[in-house]
Amino acid sequence: MEFKEAKNKFVQTWGALGSQWGINKTMAQIHALLMIAPEPLSMEDVMEELQISRGNASMNLRALMDWGIVYKEFKQGERKEFFIAEKDLDELAVKIAQERSKREIKPALKVLKEVSSAVKENKTDEAKHFTEQTTKLYDFVLKADNMLEKATEFKDNWLGKLVMKIMK
Amino acid sequence: MEFKEAKNKFVQTWGALGSQWGINKTMAQIHALLMIAPEPLSMEDVMEELQISRGNASMNLRALMDWGIVYKEFKQGERKEFFIAEKDLDELAVKIAQERSKREIKPALKVLKEVSSAVKENKTDEAKHFTEQTTKLYDFVLKADNMLEKATEFKDNWLGKLVMKIMK
DNA sequence: CTAAACTTTCAAAAATAAATGAAAGTTATT
């Protein structure tokens, strides 16, 4: 396979994967590009490589920086900004997990808690069942969120490493 | 809070959560509805409650069954089909994890593997860096996918339970 | 201070995804 073809295939694939995991396609593609770039890239470079507009590039680079997985870098004597991706993949996973927990799970948990304890006076069967089920769901999502949090601490901790080993 | 209000809030929230995790909004809402229904619901019921069309209900119920998280149920003497949700939440998590791995991660892994070993002859710096990075990414995604798989075996296994406990 | 170099914003356009509903398909009943 030619290098250019492989590169393109990789960027497309990473983009598709990202878009299925809540990161928009262009954002994931920019990230892919930065991951494999041996040198920091300018906004021009990104626009050129992905054939996207200036506005699009600007917005998605900003978003990547908000997620904490892309950084600005300045070059000696150069006026413009360059960008590099977080290259430590464990760190990347931690950042993504934290962001998604904060933006999506935490707010949902708040509502689940609210509704699960909101109809306690109503004693119809339907209402009782509702309270039961939503309580279970709250506990479950809370557990999942905690796991996500704890999983991000794994890499530094002996127990985690042990478990990983056993889990093959 | 009134029961109806709580119910509506719950359905909306579950729908939003789902849509951020790769399950379409209506699909997640139907699932929510079935989760809290004390009795199996017919397609009519679902259409009525969510104010959606017959086609929409049919397609999304089918999708939920493909995911293995909703089942058909037949009632004595009734001609029409009723639906119930998988109520075991651990089972739900397993099913979702399996489906997403199969549909999204596995195909991506295939491409990653392909491109990471595709440009080995090319010896420019850029190509070398590309191979290095994509190899790392492949390993990383593979590891993540394995974790997802193993996590689904946790609930039945003593070590898993222990770890869960320690993780609080 | 001001012009040049560069970045961000945002209303409008384009692309994508999801929903509708009527027609076609299926299955059970008489």
Added chain:
DNA sequence: AATAACTTTCATTTATTTTTGAAAGTTTAG
């Protein structure tokens, strides 16, 4: 085998998300 009860399909419409690009904003250098 005809009809009624119900479900699925899919071309079209509608809603949502993403992208564009030109104008406004910012920063640096002279």
